Amino acid sequence: MKLQNFIGGQWGTSEDLKFVPVINPANGEELAQVPMSSTGAVEQAVAVAKKAQKSWALVPAPKRADYLYAIGLRMKEKKEHLAQILTKEMGKVIEEGRGEVQEGIDMAFYMAGEGRRLFGETTPSELANKFAMSVRAPIGVVGLITPWNFPVAIATWKSFPAIVAGNTFIWKPATETPMMAFEMAKIFEEVGLPDGVANVVFGSGSEVGTALIEHPDVKVISFTGSTATGSKVAELGGRHLKKVSLEMGGKNAVIVMDDADLELAVEGILWSAFGTAGQRCTACSRVIVHKDVKAELEERLLTAMQLLTIGDGLDESVKIGPVINKTALHKINSYVELGCQEGAKLLAGGNILTGTPFDQGFYYAPTLFTDVKWDARIAQEEIFGPVVSLIEVESLEEAIEVNNSVQFGLSSSIFTQDINRAFQAQRDLDTGIVYVNAGTTGAEIHLPFGGTKGTGNGHRDSGVAALDVYTEWKSIYIDYSGKLQRAQIDTE
Numbered sequence: 001m002k003l004q005n006f007i008g009g010q011w012g013t014s015e016d017l018k019f020v021p022v023i024n025p026a027n028g029e030e031l032a033q034v035p036m037s038s039t040g041a042v043e044q045a046v047a048v049a050k051k052a053q054k055s056w057a058l059v060p061a062p063k064r065a066d067y068l069y070a071i072g073l074r075m076k077e078k079k080e081h082l083a084q085i086l087t088k089e090m091g092k093v094i095e096e097g098r099g100e101v102q103e104g105i106d107m108a109f110y111m112a113g114e115g116r117r118l119f120g121e122t123t124p125s126e127l128a129n130k131f132a133m134s135v136r137a138p139i140g141v142v143g144l145i146t147p148w149n150f151p152v153a154i155a156t157w158k159s160f161p162a163i164v165a166g167n168t169f170i171w172k173p174a175t176e177t178p179m180m181a182f183e184m185a186k187i188f189e190e191v192g193l194p195d196g197v198a199n200v201v202f203g204s205g206s207e208v209g210t211a212l213i214e215h216p217d218v219k220v221i222s223f224t225g226s227t228a229t230g231s232k233v234a235e236l237g238g239r240h241l242k243k244v245s246l247e248m249g250g251k252n253a254v255i256v257m258d259d260a261d262l263e264l265a266v267e268g269i270l271w272s273a274f275g276t277a278g279q280r281c282t283a284c285s286r287v288i289v290h291k292d293v294k295a296e297l298e299e300r301l302l303t304a305m306q307l308l309t310i311g312d313g314l315d316e317s318v319k320i321g322p323v324i325n326k327t328a329l330h331k332i333n334s335y336v337e338l339g340c341q342e343g344a345k346l347l348a349g350g351n352i353l354t355g356t357p358f359d360q361g362f363y364y365a366p367t368l369f370t371d372v373k374w375d376a377r378i379a380q381e382e383i384f385g386p387v388v389s390l391i392e393v394e395s396l397e398e399a400i401e402v403n404n405s406v407q408f409g410l411s412s413s414i415f416t417q418d419i420n421r422a423f424q425a426q427r428d429l430d431t432g433i434v435y436v437n438a439g440t441t442g443a444e445i446h447l448p449f450g451g452t453k454g455t456g457n458g459h460r461d462s463g464v465a466a467l468d469v470y471t472e473w474k475s476i477y478i479d480y481s482g483k484l485q486r487a488q489i490d491t492e
Contacts, residue, residue: 001032003178005041005202006185008048009195013037022178025091025322026312028360034178037203042170042211045199049141049168050217052196057138057166059194064164065115070191071160072108075101082152082183084314089179090151091321091362092276093313104156107445107462111160114467118165126491129481136471138166139243140219143212145205145233146181147225148174148324149279154247155184157449157461158222158469163197165470170199170218172208176324205229213237221245222469224281224461227382227408227454234457245459245469247450249382250410252440253286255399255425258293260415264437266300268413269388272439274308274366277323278386281455282411282433282441286372286379287390288399294392298347298370305348305366311357322361323385329362332385336367339378344369344389374402382408396421404430409452411440432456 002019004011019033056064075082083097092100120135144158151173162169173181181200188198201208213221213236220243223233227248237244254272256265272284289297313321323329329352336350349367364385372379372389379389393399396416403412413435414425426434432451433443443449448460459469479485 003032003034003182003202005035005037005045006189006198006200007041007045008052008199009189014040020175022089022176023325024088024361025324026088026314026361031089032179034175034202036175037201037208039207039211041201041203042208042215045170045201046141046215046217048196049170049199052194053138053140053166053168056168056194056197059166061115061118061164061166063115064166065112067191067193068108068112068115068160068164071187071193072105072112074187074191075105075108078183078187079105082180085179085183086152087313087321089177090148091313091324093318093321094316096276097313100150100153103153103445107153107156107160110445111164114161114164114464118467118471125477126487127479127481127485129479130485131478131480132476134473134475136165136467137474139470139472140167141217142167142169142220142222142470143215143218144169144171145209145212145221145223145225146171146173148176149276149281151177151180152184154224154461155181157445157466159198161466162470165467167220167470168197168199170201170212172201172203172205172212175202175204178202209233210236213242214240216240219243220470222461223247243469244457245461246457247281247461248455249408250281250283250451250455251286251380251382251406251408252282252284252411252431253288253403253413254284254440255396255403255412255414256287256289256293256297257396257399257414257416257418257421258290259417260293261417261437262293262297262300265297265415266304268415268437268439269301270304270308272413272441273388274320274386275441277320277364279323279328279384280441282443283384284413284440285383285388286403287388288393288402289390290399291392291394294370294390298390301368302348305368308366310353310363310365312361320366320386322363324362326362328385329364332364332383332387335378335381335383335385336387339369339372339376339387339389342373342376342378344372344376344378349386374405380406396424400425400428407454410455411435411451413438413440432460
């Protein structure tokens with residue numbers, strides 16, 4: 001199957017385009033072919049989206065929201081179909097695939113509710129017979145650039161608030177996982193979303209992504225991906241005075257204190273570290289553990305890791321699927337080799353899995369290091385794979401200091417039964433998300449998602465905060481005094 005762009009409600013691509021295969025990372029099977037579109041497709045999509053946005057913005061917000069309700073219901077009807085495709089093209093286990101589709105469904109219904117809110121503010125004026133208020137206004141055409149690890153959830157975090165706010169968008173999905181964008185475009189078409197509101201253009205970041213960022217009629221860019229790429233997006237977008245929203249890397253830690261419920265902590269670490277084969281921006285890649293429970297935690301983790309099943313995510317019994325491709329596989333392995341060179345002790349894993357049934361896919365063994373120095377590269381840099389480093393500390397204060405020592409600030413977690421410690425940690429951990437007695441992953445769509453430092457640039461996906469990316473504040477003053485009144489001057 002050759003995928004096609006979706007522009008202005010029409011499907012198509014140029015005949016002379018290059019197509020590249022979409023590969024199932026579990027077994028190497030070719031699932032589809034995706035076009036590498038040119039800048040011409042971006043020009044066409046932006047022109048269509050710009051024209052459509054003028055009329056779309058005039059549709060009452062509750063009516064715009066009706067389309068989101070319809071999208072959510074259609075996703076619910078097709079949930080298993082979507083989850084199966086997601087698992088095939090991305091590799092995560094089917095249970096996680098279903099969860100990700102559900103996240104998109106939840107986002108559709110949540111943002112549809114904003115169609116009857118989109119709250120502004122009314123305030124008293126300092127002058128008599130004058131009314132003052134602020135309202136949210138749509139910005140225009142939005143460019144969405146999404147990653148391969150959450151090909152549905154992250155796209156809905158961005159596109160649904162853009163829709164309900166009265167914008168139109170062009171979505172460039174990751175080349176590794178384009179099939180979910182293709183399926184979502186079909187849903188947009190099925191529910192009758194007006195032509196030009198939602199547009200999907202497949203292609204490379206260097207060609208399609210750059211063209212979106214540089215186009216003068218694209219007013220907002222929302223990007224999720226690596227910190228290195230995000231920095232370039234911010235720089236390029238800044239030259240064109242665009243609003244740029246970035247959600248980038250993480251080096252997330254679970255803190256395990258000496259009073260922690262270790263059984264619960266192990267469950268949280270396993271889910272956070274090895275779910276999605278560690279390919280989450282919120283994945284736990286550091287465990288900061290109190291010295292008094294370090295030995296016991298290591299023993300419990302090793303025992304639990306032996307029970308992890310690895311394989312094709314479509315198998316319901318499998319707990320860990322493949323990583324996305326061969327490049328990722330070798331990057332992960334190079335970090336493991338580096339960890340050994342740095343003097344860390346390898347307790348488990350540390351190798352590319354081979355033999356039946358692993359040879360046709362891209363599988364890495366769940367890996368656990370101990371005795372890792374807080375400033376080692378494997379404890380500072382994002383690996384994006386199933387690799388965890390144990391770092392020993394002597395106090396909560398030291399644990400917080402180690403947690404905050406990295407360039408990222410997305411998610412953190414603490415396991416403790418002391419309410420005072422829990423509150424101190426949530427105050428002092430410098431991440432955008434903090435969990436108490438849970439792992440580092442599992443965000444809910446009605447709260448803001450994003451981080452500090454090298455993880456982002458102050459904007460948030462999800463929750464009401466997402467609307468700030470896709471709206472401008474407009475202040476309105478209505479003077480019914482019948483005379484000119486000057487603020488700050490005619491106040492006596």
